[in-house]
Amino acid sequence: MALLTDEHRRWIGREDAPVTVEVSRRDIVKYAVATDQLQEKYLRGDEAPPMFVFNLFGPLRKLEDMRADGLPRAQGGGPALPLKRVMAGGTELRMLRPIRAGDTLTATSRITDMVEKSGAQGPLIFTVRTTRITDASGALVLEEIQTAIAR
Amino acid sequence: MTLRFADLRVGLELPTRAHTATNVSLFMYNAAVWNPHRIHYDAAYTTEVEKYPAIVIDGPLQGDWLSQCVLNWLGDAGDLTRFAYSNRRAAYLGETLVTGGTISALDASARTAELELRVTNERGDVTTPGSATVKVRA
Numbered sequence: 001m002a003l004l005t006d007e008h009r010r011w012i013g014r015e016d017a018p019v020t021v022e023v024s025r026r027d028i029v030k031y032a033v034a035t036d037q038l039q040e041k042y043l044r045g046d047e048a049p050p051m052f053v054f055n056l057f058g059p060l061r062k063l064e065d066m067r068a069d070g071l072p073r074a075q076g077g078g079p080a081l082p083l084k085r086v087m088a089g090g091t092e093l094r095m096l097r098p099i100r101a102g103d104t105l106t107a108t109s110r111i112t113d114m115v116e117k118s119g120a121q122g123p124l125i126f127t128v129r130t131t132r133i134t135d136a137s138g139a140l141v142l143e144e145i146q147t148a149i150a151r
Numbered sequence: 152m153t154l155r156f157a158d159l160r161v162g163l164e165l166p167t168r169a170h171t172a173t174n175v176s177l178f179m180y181n182a183a184v185w186n187p188h189r190i191h192y193d194a195a196y197t198t199e200v201e202k203y204p205a206i207v208i209d210g211p212l213q214g215d216w217l218s219q220c221v222l223n224w225l226g227d228a229g230d231l232t233r234f235a236y237s238n239r240r241a242a243y244l245g246e247t248l249v250t251g252g253t254i255s256a257l258d259a260s261a262r263t264a265e266l267e268l269r270v271t272n273e274r275g276d277v278t279t280p281g282s283a284t285v286k287v288r289a
Contacts, residue, residue: 027183034179035215036170038223049222050234051215055184069201070187088210090237095230 003082003123004116011079015110019057025101028052048099053133053142057107078111081150083125089147096140104136112145125150154228156262156287165224165252165266170216172208172244180212194244205245210238213248213270213279220250220268221283229262229287236268236281246272252283262287 025045031052032042041047061072099105113128131144172180174192181191189196190207197203214236221231242248249271256265268281 031183034183054211070189092235
């Protein structure tokens with residue numbers, strides 16, 4: 001049974017509005033302390049560990065827009081899928097250069113693939129989202145490829 | 152001592168490191184990444200409402216620990232150019248998780264090494280497998 005329609009596939013390649021963030025040394029140090037980093041370049045905030053990009057460009061909602069579980073209301077862009085249970089499938093980062101204190105970074109995210117597969121317990125829909133992070137000069141700093149699995 | 156490509160062999164194990172999250176460290180991590188989901192700091196809510204056995208250790212935090220396994224081994228001898236991880240099993244406050252990895256392939260002309268990585272819990276289950284590519288300078 002085909003669950004993905006042409007309407008779903010039209011989302012492939014569609015780009016979200018870019019988000020720009022200024023990276024501060026203090027934010028890097030907080031992250032480095034919380035993740036128990038050992039290297040001085042991270043603990044001083046000169047350079048950010050690669051996983052510092054997790055949720056770096058996520059929306060900052062007002063308190064009134066938070067649900068009781070702590071998550072913001074109406075999260076995530078993309079088409080409504082016929083399968084509703086969504087799991088994180090995996091994350092891949094490709095680093096071209098380290099993120100440094102003082103960088104102004106812009107993230108542009110788009111769905112790059114949607115595939116239907118048959119799993120042991122029924123159908124699965126894999127949605128691949130690619131985020132390109134560029135610096136103020138427009139050079140690519142890091143690319144993040146995330147897979148979400150709906151079942 | 153700086154790591155050199157000539158010293159690397161397929162099958163070589165990276166040093167392991169144990170991580171034991173605390174209520175304080177999880178609070179700080181979720182504040183740093185701006186994640187307000189209550190399953191990471193509110194024990195009563197986590198067990199009574201979302202029915203987890205205990206406070207949940209963030210998947211991306213395990214991803215960070217796994218990336219550190221590579222970064223701390225590599226030091227300034229090269230660059231981590233690719234890192235991937237996948238959270239397969241939940242981990243809970245009170246558990247000690249151990250990161251480790253193995254060299255799975257080497258490319259002498261490019262001076263790159265492919266690594267297989269894993270976060271393992273105390274029962275020996277891999278909670279978070281991963282992989283990485285490093286480029287060694289010399």
